[in-house]
Amino acid sequence: GEQKGTDGTFQRYRVTLSAEAYAAAxxxxxxxxxxxxxxxxxxxxxxxxxxxxxxxxxxxVHRSGPGPxxxxxxxxxxxxxxxxxxxxAPADDDTVDAGTKGLPPLNP
Numbered sequence: 001g002e003q004k005g006t007d008g009t010f011q012r013y014r015v016t017l018s019a020e021a022y023a024a025a026x027x028x029x030x031x032x033x034x035x036x037x038x039x040x041x042x043x044x045x046x047x048x049x050x051x052x053x054x055x056x057x058x059x060x061v062h063r064s065g066p067g068p069x070x071x072x073x074x075x076x077x078x079x080x081x082x083x084x085x086x087x088x089a090p091a092d093d094d095t096v097d098a099g100t101k102g103l104p105p106l107n108p
Contacts, residue, residue, distance in 0.1 A: 007059075008053060009054055010051050010052060010053055010054075010059065011051070012050070012051050012052075013049070013051075013052070014047065014048070014049050014050075015048040015050070016046070017045065017046055018045060018046070019037075019038050019042065019044065019045070019046050019065060020038055022041065022046040022048075023035070023037045023038035023041070039068065040067070040068070040072065041066075041067065042065060042066045042067045044065065045066075046063065047064045047065070048061060048062070048063055049061070049062040057078070058078055059077065060076070060078070062074075062075045
């Protein structure tokens with residue numbers, strides 16, 4: 001439905017699907033990471049709330065699910081479309097070989 005915000009009018013969409021279907025749709029992930037994601041989300045449905053601005057640009061994604069040990073919620077916000085971009089590689093100590101580790105918990 002339509003939602004008014006400080007930056008204009010937004011359209012909100014809600015998608016509800018199983019953790020298994022959500023993980024299976026993440027085709028960019030390896031099978032092992034999809035399995036870990038499915039386990040991290042826990043049993044029950046995953047709910048995605050998507051917020052699009054008047055230019056149909058995705059401005060926010062909120063993902064929620066039951067999680068194995070309590071609610072698993074996270075939100076990603078996007079802004080400054082078309083603005084300058086600055087990217088720096090992380091320090092070696094801030095990285096990990098994802099092939100040897102499971103996904104971190106979704107709880108903050």
